[in-house]
Amino acid sequence: MKIVECKKVCKSFGKTEVLHDIDLSINKGEVVVVLGPSGSGKSTLLRCVNVLEKITSGDLIVDGKSVTDPKTDIRHIRQEAGMVFQQFNLFPQMTALENVAFGPIKVRKTPKAEARKEAEELLSKVGLAERAGHYPSQLSGGQQQRVAIARALAVKPKLMLFDEPTSALDPELKGEVLSVMKSLAEEGMTMIVVSHEMNFALNVGSRLIFMDEGRVIHDGSPQELYENPPTDRLRDFLRNIQ
Amino acid sequence: MDFQYQFVLSTLPQLMKGVKLTIYITFYGLAGGLVLGILTGLILAYRIPVLNYIGAAYVWVVRGTPIVVQAMFVYFALPLAMGIRMTGIYAAVLVLAINAGAYIAEIVRGAVLSINKGFVDAGLALGLSRFQVTAYVVGPLAFRRMIPPLGNQFIIGLKDTSLFIVIGVGELTRQGQEIMASSFRALEVWTAVAIIYLVLTTFLALSLRWLERRMKII
Ligand SMILES: Nc1ncnc2c1ncn2[C@@H]1O[C@H](COP(=O)(O)OP(=O)(O)O)[C@@H](O)[C@H]1O
Ligand SMILES: [Mg+2]
Numbered sequence: 001m002k003i004v005e006c007k008k009v010c011k012s013f014g015k016t017e018v019l020h021d022i023d024l025s026i027n028k029g030e031v032v033v034v035l036g037p038s039g040s041g042k043s044t045l046l047r048c049v050n051v052l053e054k055i056t057s058g059d060l061i062v063d064g065k066s067v068t069d070p071k072t073d074i075r076h077i078r079q080e081a082g083m084v085f086q087q088f089n090l091f092p093q094m095t096a097l098e099n100v101a102f103g104p105i106k107v108r109k110t111p112k113a114e115a116r117k118e119a120e121e122l123l124s125k126v127g128l129a130e131r132a133g134h135y136p137s138q139l140s141g142g143q144q145q146r147v148a149i150a151r152a153l154a155v156k157p158k159l160m161l162f163d164e165p166t167s168a169l170d171p172e173l174k175g176e177v178l179s180v181m182k183s184l185a186e187e188g189m190t191m192i193v194v195s196h197e198m199n200f201a202l203n204v205g206s207r208l209i210f211m212d213e214g215r216v217i218h219d220g221s222p223q224e225l226y227e228n229p230p231t232d233r234l235r236d237f238l239r240n241i242q
Numbered sequence: 243m244d245f246q247y248q249f250v251l252s253t254l255p256q257l258m259k260g261v262k263l264t265i266y267i268t269f270y271g272l273a274g275g276l277v278l279g280i281l282t283g284l285i286l287a288y289r290i291p292v293l294n295y296i297g298a299a300y301v302w303v304v305r306g307t308p309i310v311v312q313a314m315f316v317y318f319a320l321p322l323a324m325g326i327r328m329t330g331i332y333a334a335v336l337v338l339a340i341n342a343g344a345y346i347a348e349i350v351r352g353a354v355l356s357i358n359k360g361f362v363d364a365g366l367a368l369g370l371s372r373f374q375v376t377a378y379v380v381g382p383l384a385f386r387r388m389i390p391p392l393g394n395q396f397i398i399g400l401k402d403t404s405l406f407i408v409i410g411v412g413e414l415t416r417q418g419q420e421i422m423a424s425s426f427r428a429l430e431v432w433t434a435v436a437i438i439y440l441v442l443t444t445f446l447a448l449s450l451r452w453l454e455r456r457m458k459i460i
Contacts, residue, residue: 052363079369089364093382103368106378148364155368 001028003159003190004049008058011044011214018044020214021058026192028158031185033201033222034194036211037237042194045211046161049192050081063158079107082152086164088144090136096123096147097132103155115154122150126180142173146180153184160184162193196241202226210234243429250430253421260417261438267331267413268400271338275399278343283350284376297347304344310405313337317409330411334403342399349391353384386457393450397443404439414438 004026011019018041026032034042047053048060051067051074063080065072090099100119104110110118123129126146136144145165152160162181166174178200185191185204195201201208201222208222218225218234229235282297284290304312317333320326328336357380365375404415412420418435422428 047363050367052366075369075371078367081367083364083367085360085364087360089358089360091361091364091379091383093386102378103370106374107369151364151368 002026002061003028003063004192005061006045006058007060009045009048009055009060010057011041011048011053012056017056018214019048019055022214022216024209024216024219026190028190029188030207031191031193031205032207032209033205034192034209034211035196035201035237035241036217040211041214042211043163046083046163046192046194049159049161050078050083052083075107079155080157081159081161082155082157083161084145084148084152084163084165086167088136088141088148088168090144090148090151092136095133095135096128096139096150099136099147100150100154103151107155119150119154122153123147126150127176140173141169142176145169145177149177149180149184159190159192162191162195164194164196166195166197198226198238198241210237245433246427246430249425249427250434253425253431253434256417256421257414257434257438260412260414261442263331263411264400264403264413264442267334267338267403267406267411268396270335271403272342272396272399274335274339275342275346275395278339279346280350282343282347283354286347286351287354301344301347304341305348309337309341309402310408312341313406313409330406330409333409334406334411334413337406338399338403341402342395345395345398346392349388349395350384352391353387354380356387357383386454389450389454389457393447393454396446396450400443400446401439 002025004024006022006024009019009022009024010017022045034045036042044053048055048067049062055067060067062077065077067074067077090096091102094102097116097119100122101112101115104115104118105112120129120132123132126149128143128146128150131139131143131147136147139147149160149165165181166177169177174197178197181191181193181200182204193200193205205222208218208220208225209216210218210225212233218230225234226238229238282300285293285297286301313333316337317328317330361379361383362375365379366372370378403413406413407416407419410416414435418431422431425431
């Protein structure tokens with residue numbers, strides 16, 4: 001069953017076209033890893049999926065709703081597509097627990113006590129039960145990113161978008177975030193992950209997409225693309241990120 | 243030097259009348275300025291069509307003219323121009339509100355624009371409306387950034403009430419002026435008036451410092 005479908009999606013900022021005719025469909029349960037050089041449009045693609053950016057032409061259907069249909073409630077799409085950012089973007093004035101409970105309280109109208117209880121459960125799921133009362137500035141980068149994942153999960157999305165979730169982290173902190181993502185994938189969450197962590201792509205990813213200059217150049221199995229890169233472009237890229 | 247403490251004590255009742263009025267004008271003027279400033283600041287920061295230009299014109303006019311001239315205009319010129327007549331105290335409150343509002347608008351605009359776009363994205367990505375993001379995410383963060391410059395503006399506003407002497411409002415400076423005129427004891431009067439202003443501004447500064455510490459993000 002399709003959860004994301006891009007039909008000739010184009011996105012321009014002013015005169016520069018950043019995404020060219022992207023055709024892509026993603027089924028429920030897939031873990032899609034997106035690779036590509038800086039500036040190739042990976043973030044923009046994710047941001048179009050949860051409508052933080054409006055597409056310029058084509059159509060994009062998320063959870064059965066078209067982002068271009070004026071009748072679509074964009075907030076509904078955003079609730080179904082949770083997003084995790086490179087810079088975590090936790091709300092600094094709220095504790096870890098408040099960050100996680102915030103979405104359900106404001107968006108799903110969950111009663112406060114219930115939202116806090118669910119937030120506690122989510123925090124223990126990402127291994128941070130004891131840090132519930134800490135502010136983001138009191139947490140390490142890896143801990144902040146795990147709270148950010150819990151925050152996105154709290155609104156019970158059907159799809160999770162990760163935009164370079166470990167790029168801002170020191171190497172020794174990447175592992176804790178990747179293992180949370182791995183267990184999420186094992187639970188069957190549909191995920192689109194922009195990341196250059198090849199181990200994650202090979203062990204957890206069910207599909208690999210290589211983007212360059214706003215186009216999808218390759219789309220296939222991570223193992224096959226990794227072992228036999230079909231183009232020099234991908235081969236060079238893979239060599240560079242090692 | 244002949245400094246008569248007795249004389250200072252004898253003027254205190256009259257000076258306190260001025261203090262009361264100074265506090266009254268400052269309080270209502272700044273409260274009005276805060277409402278006007280937050281509204282205008284948000285309009286400018288979010289570039290609300292049309293209102294955006296009105297807000298920019300308001301800030302331009304108010305920042306580009308002295309507050310004394312603004313007071314004279316409201317109190318002496320408006321009655322002639324449009325038949326709008328008001329007491330000196332109301333004129334003072336109105337002018338302070340309009341004047342402080344323009345500066346506060348710039349403070350609010352700057353604070354809102356300084357908030358990392360990433361927090362807005364994070365809020366929107368959760369499914370919040372723009373209004374919710376402004377009210378629960380950007381607002382509280384911007385408010386914390388606004389406290390130091392707002393404190394500065396409040397202290398300027400308090401001291402600016404002394405300029406309403408030009409429209410005959412009996413605030414603290416005016417009371418000092420009147421005592422001076424009848425007693426010629428400049429040293430005592432202006433020392434006392436200066437100290438009273440210092441006490442008032444210190445109290446204001448300490449309150450804001452307290453608020454700032456309470457709102458600090460750990
Ligand atoms: N808001 C924006 N305004 C203008 N240009 C943008 C904006 N966001 C991204 N771009 C441009 O779009 C291109 C793709 O950016 P991005 O999607 O962030 O790439 P990636 O995530 O693959 O590094 C870049 O050239 C970038 O400069
Ligand atoms: Mg990016």
